[in-house]
Amino acid sequence: MATVRVEPSGIEFDVGPKESVAEAAWRQDIAWPTKCYGQAECMICFVKVVDGELSTVPPDDDELFEMRTKMPRRLRTPLTRLACRLRVKGEGVVLEKKGVQ
Amino acid sequence: MTVADLNPKFTWAEGEDAPLGTNPPEVQASVPHPMRDSRFVPKERYYSREQFELEKKHLWPHTWQMAAREEELPNPGDYVEYEIVGNSILIVRQQDGSVKALHNACRHRATELAKGAGRLPGGQLVCPFHGWRWNLDGSSSFVFGEKAFEPACLNKDDLALRECLVETWSGMIWINMDLGARPLREHLSPVQDLLDGVGVGNMRVKWWKQVVLNANWKMAQEAFFEGYHVTQTHPQLLMGNDVAYGEKKAEQVAYTTFKNGHARFQSASKGESEYEPVFDSEEFIEAGRLLATGQDAMTLEQDVRIFEGLRNKIAQDDPKFTQHAIAALYEYAQGAGIPMAPMGPNIQLWGGDIYMFPNYLMLPMYGNCLAYRSRPYKDDPEWCIFDVWSLTTYPEGQEPERAELKGIFDKDDTENWGLIPRQDFSNIERQQRGLHSPGFTELRLSSQYELSISNMHEELDRSISSRQSIAERRES
Numbered sequence: 001m002a003t004v005r006v007e008p009s010g011i012e013f014d015v016g017p018k019e020s021v022a023e024a025a026w027r028q029d030i031a032w033p034t035k036c037y038g039q040a041e042c043m044i045c046f047v048k049v050v051d052g053e054l055s056t057v058p059p060d061d062d063e064l065f066e067m068r069t070k071m072p073r074r075l076r077t078p079l080t081r082l083a084c085r086l087r088v089k090g091e092g093v094v095l096e097k098k099g100v101q
Numbered sequence: 102m103t104v105a106d107l108n109p110k111f112t113w114a115e116g117e118d119a120p121l122g123t124n125p126p127e128v129q130a131s132v133p134h135p136m137r138d139s140r141f142v143p144k145e146r147y148y149s150r151e152q153f154e155l156e157k158k159h160l161w162p163h164t165w166q167m168a169a170r171e172e173e174l175p176n177p178g179d180y181v182e183y184e185i186v187g188n189s190i191l192i193v194r195q196q197d198g199s200v201k202a203l204h205n206a207c208r209h210r211a212t213e214l215a216k217g218a219g220r221l222p223g224g225q226l227v228c229p230f231h232g233w234r235w236n237l238d239g240s241s242s243f244v245f246g247e248k249a250f251e252p253a254c255l256n257k258d259d260l261a262l263r264e265c266l267v268e269t270w271s272g273m274i275w276i277n278m279d280l281g282a283r284p285l286r287e288h289l290s291p292v293q294d295l296l297d298g299v300g301v302g303n304m305r306v307k308w309w310k311q312v313v314l315n316a317n318w319k320m321a322q323e324a325f326f327e328g329y330h331v332t333q334t335h336p337q338l339l340m341g342n343d344v345a346y347g348e349k350k351a352e353q354v355a356y357t358t359f360k361n362g363h364a365r366f367q368s369a370s371k372g373e374s375e376y377e378p379v380f381d382s383e384e385f386i387e388a389g390r391l392l393a394t395g396q397d398a399m400t401l402e403q404d405v406r407i408f409e410g411l412r413n414k415i416a417q418d419d420p421k422f423t424q425h426a427i428a429a430l431y432e433y434a435q436g437a438g439i440p441m442a443p444m445g446p447n448i449q450l451w452g453g454d455i456y457m458f459p460n461y462l463m464l465p466m467y468g469n470c471l472a473y474r475s476r477p478y479k480d481d482p483e484w485c486i487f488d489v490w491s492l493t494t495y496p497e498g499q500e501p502e503r504a505e506l507k508g509i510f511d512k513d514d515t516e517n518w519g520l521i522p523r524q525d526f527s528n529i530e531r532q533q534r535g536l537h538s539p540g541f542t543e544l545r546l547s548s549q550y551e552l553s554i555s556n557m558h559e560e561l562d563r564s565i566s567s568r569q570s571i572a573e574r575r576e577s
Contacts, residue, residue, distance in 0.1 A: 023222040035232050037223030084222065 004093045006100045007050065015088045021047065022083035025100065033099045038084040040066045045083040046075060048096040053079065055090035113358045113552070118291045120358040120556050124563060131566040139555040142544040144536045146558065147317040153482035157186045159568035160459060160561065163279040165288045167461045167474055168192055168202065170490070171272045172305050172504040173218065178237060179503075181218040183276065186477055189213055190265055192274055193221070193237050202265035202276040203239045214262075218505065226262075235262055271302030292363045292455050299450050299465040300442030304492035306504035307469075308397070311488050312512050313478055314526060316533035318460060318485040319557070322475040324529050325454065325462050326557075328354045328366060329550040334524050337391055340384060354453075356550060362458030362560025364553030367450045382415060382422040392466075395521040398491035399452070399466035407433050430467055438496040441468050456553055458560050468494035483533060489522065 004021060005012045015024040022045045025032040035042035040063060049056055059067075063085040067076060083097065113120050122139065129135035133152055134145040146152055168183035174194040182205060183190045189205035191214065205213045207228040214226045214235070225242060226235040234243035241260035244250065266277040268285040270293065275285050286293060314321050324330070332339045332347030339347050355369030386408045392400035408426050415425050427444070434441045442448075454464045464471040474488040486509075495501070510517035512526035535541060546554055 020222065026223045034223060036227050036229075037221065037225035037234070039219075039227065041227075041229065 002055065002088045002091050002093065004088055004095060006047075006095045006097055008096070008098065009101055011100055017087075017089070019087070020084050021086045021088065021095065025083075031099065031101050032083060032097070034084065036084075040082055040085055041070075043067070043071045043082070046071060046097075047081055047083045047086065048077070049079045049081060049086075049093065050096045051094035052090070052092035055088060055093045056081070057087040057089055059085065112355060113556075114291070114360070118359050120360050120362075120559075121563065122559065124559055124566070128562055128566040131569050132562050136555060136558045136562055139552055139559070140546050140548060142546065142555060142558055144541060144543055147320050147533065147536055148482050150482060153477070155565045155569075156477075156561070159565040159572075161186045161188070161278075163277070163282060163568055164459050164564065165268075165275050165277045165282065165285050166459075167273050167457070168276040169274040170306055170309075170504050171200075171269060171274060172500070174200065174274075175503050176220070178221040178224055179219075180215055180221060182216055184476075187480060188278065190276060190278075191215055191226070192267070192276070193226075193239075195237050196224070200267050200269060200274055201238055202267045202274075203235075204263040204265065204278075206263075207233060208241070208260050208262065209233050209244075233260075239264060271297060272304065288361060289363070289457060290361060291359055292365065292457060295365065295447075295450060296455055296463055296465065298442060298445075298447035299470075300440070300468065300494065301463060301465060301470055301492070303440045303442070303494045304468070304470055305495055305500045307401075307491040307493045308507055309488065309490045309504060310507045310517060311486055311509040312518070312522075312526060313509060314485050314487055314512060314529055315483060316485055316529045317482055318475040318477045319561075320533055320536075321485045321487050321529050322456075322460060322462060322473060323554050323557075324525050324532075325464070325473055326364065326366075326456055326553045327356070327550045328454075329547065330528075334528055335395075335521055337395065337520065338388070340387060340391075351550070354550070356553060358553050358556040362557050362564075364456045364556055365450070365453060366553070367453030380418060380420045380422065382411070382417050382419065385422055385426065386412070392521070394519065396471070396491075396519040398471040398489075399464060399469055401469055401491075401493060404430060404467055404469070427467075434468060434494070438498075439468055439494050440497060441494060456557070458557060459564075487526075 001014050001016055003012050003014055011030065013024060013028050013030055015021055022032045022034060023038060032045060034045045059081060063082055067082065124136065129137055132155065134143040134149060136142065166185060168190065169181050169192045173181045174192065177194050177196045180191050180193045183192055191203045191205045193201050193203060195201060205215065207214055207230065209228065209231060212228050212230040214228055221237065224237050232245040236242050239262035241257060244255060247255060266280060266282055268275050270285060329351050332350060353369055354366050356366045358364045386405065389400040389405045389408055393402045393405050407429050411425055411429055415422055431441060431444060451466045454462060456462045460475045462473040470492040472490040472492060476486050478484040478486040513523060546552060
């Protein structure tokens with residue numbers, strides 16, 4: 001279990017070892033934008049890792065493929081992730097995502 | 102003349118579990134290629150389009166079916182898709198641990214909502230076409246741009262996904278598309294209790310594979326209705342013995358047909374010394390090894406090692422070797438925390454077979470079980486998809502987390518199918534081809550070994566006939 005912080009709202013919540021950040025948020029009744037609810041389809045849950053990158057689990061081929069095919073290039077940076085796939089393995093992760101509350 | 106007159110050794114259940122036997126003329130008249138005599142099966146039943154369409158209309162939408170194993174869905178939001186004759190049904194684990202079976206079609210424009218197996222981490226089923234959503238229980242949770250629809254299109258009850266009946270029993274999830282169907286327990290009677298007696302509820306999936314066969318779904322499953330084929334189809338299991346020995350082995354099996362189309366075969370040799378072969382413990386161990394290496398089911402490698410551990414403890418010609426071997430299994434299980442069913446007369450079913458109408462079989466052995474399921478494939482009467490599960494009992498708390506299909510493998514794939522199933526699959530396809538031979542009109546069955554086949558066909562005719570008369574009554 002690790003705590004993540006989401007800017008700009010500053011909300012903090014726990015993420016379990018077997019769940020994604022978005023899933024943890026939904027589980028704790030925190031709104032995290034999505035349309036596909038965890039199927040890596042809609043790209044709406046995308047998030048920027050602003051700190052603690054080493055405490056995140058790197059993206060797998062599936063996540064990278066979905067982002068390459070469905071996400072506009074201007075949003076795709078090395079630190080852009082899908083929250084429905086992003087897993088956390090340690091403390092200190094800070095994310096940037098509007099609409100999380 | 103009845104079957105009993107022909108062969109008094111054949112047994113069927115009596116009293117309230119008794120099979121109904123040959124159907125009355127009105128039932129026979131209502132199907133295109135009816136069972137008229139329990140000893141003969143008209144060949145058209147395995148390839149006629151008319152027969153196949155009747156099964157699609159009157160059997161599959163109204164019968165209980167083993168749709169999934171519980172351990173395919175360990176967590177809330179897990180789902181698996183079950184497909185039968187073009188119907189896709191999503192089996193979904195609910196937040197409270199229960200299971201729902203939902204017809205897999207968007208209430209908007211019919212898109213299938215999910216495929217295969219997976220998770221719904223947000224607790225939402227989302228249509229990939231326009232983004233309409235449902236909660237895990239099938240209730241509508243979101244309609245994209247709903248202002249553009251007239252209220253008549255958005256009635257909440259109409260938007261809910263259509264449900265099937267679901268019941269769980271001993272690790273298996275059963276569904277019935279007919280909301281007015283009788284309870285599962287009634288449908289499975291009396292074989293449910295027989296399987297509970299050997300502890301199938303404690304078993305979990307060791308592996309699960311599928312094969313696509315060029316044969317009717319009934320033809321495929323019937324290969325496993327009897328042990329009479331064993332010495333010819335699987336010569337290795339004869340272990341170098343002669344024909345007379347093989348015949349003796351075949352005679353050591355007792356066959357029983359039940360009501361509801363179900364059947365059983367199991368060891369008949371208990372207490373009947375006339376059938377007991379000369380005992381050799383090495384033969385017992387070798388037979389176990391042939392099952393473990395030949396199909397990785399029923400007898401597993403671990404069981405064989407336990408038997409081998411008796412090699413220098415028990416004399417090779419000790420007629421009680423089997424009892425010692427079973428005691429050793431139980432001793433190991435107790436030490437390892439493996440919850441075996443209590444020892445007792447139930448274990449006579451070990452090495453036997455329970456067939457559950459219409460398309461599911463379980464073959465328990467020790468703390469293990471082999472299971473088969475046969476379904477039509479690609480809307481073709483001459484093709485089927487055949488599931489094979491190897492189940493075993495794990496030490497408590499050490500059960501594998503999630504059961505997944507290992508894959509669909511070619512019937513000749515030596516990497517993925519042991520010698521025993523490859524031998525069976527090969528005969529099944531040859532039977533289907535043989536049916537079309539011009540001089541061949543019907544299968545002829547042994548009244549001692551093969552009446553579970555006709556019992557199934559007779560139940561099938563009854564199922565079709567009874568639904569047909571309901572449909573006719575509705576129309577008139």
